[in-house]
Amino acid sequence: xxxxxxxxxxxxxxxxxxxxxxxxxxxxxxxxxxxxxxxxxxxxxxxxxxxxxxxxxxxxxxxxxxxxxxxxxxxxxxxxxxxxxxxxxxxxxxxxx
Numbered sequence: 001x002x003x004x005x006x007x008x009x010x011x012x013x014x015x016x017x018x019x020x021x022x023x024x025x026x027x028x029x030x031x032x033x034x035x036x037x038x039x040x041x042x043x044x045x046x047x048x049x050x051x052x053x054x055x056x057x058x059x060x061x062x063x064x065x066x067x068x069x070x071x072x073x074x075x076x077x078x079x080x081x082x083x084x085x086x087x088x089x090x091x092x093x094x095x096x097x
Contacts, residue, residue: 026051 018029027043046054 014029017033018024018026021029024032025046025048027046031040031044
């Protein structure tokens, strides 16, 4: 079992930092502190009131966790303004030399 004392320590530091950054939502504060390797727009953009409502429903209300046995969809975003020819598009996807 995890040490329950960590909760007061984390919440205390969170409170201290958040009070110094009043314009940030909780999700923004956490994403800015963690700096995840991949963007996490759902956490970054959630309004505090919506987060409170979700917490009141309990952790299971968010639906099932992503299944590790299913492949993840990776998308590549290519802006047309950065492409000079159609081969640039396919090259960006790894199809042209």
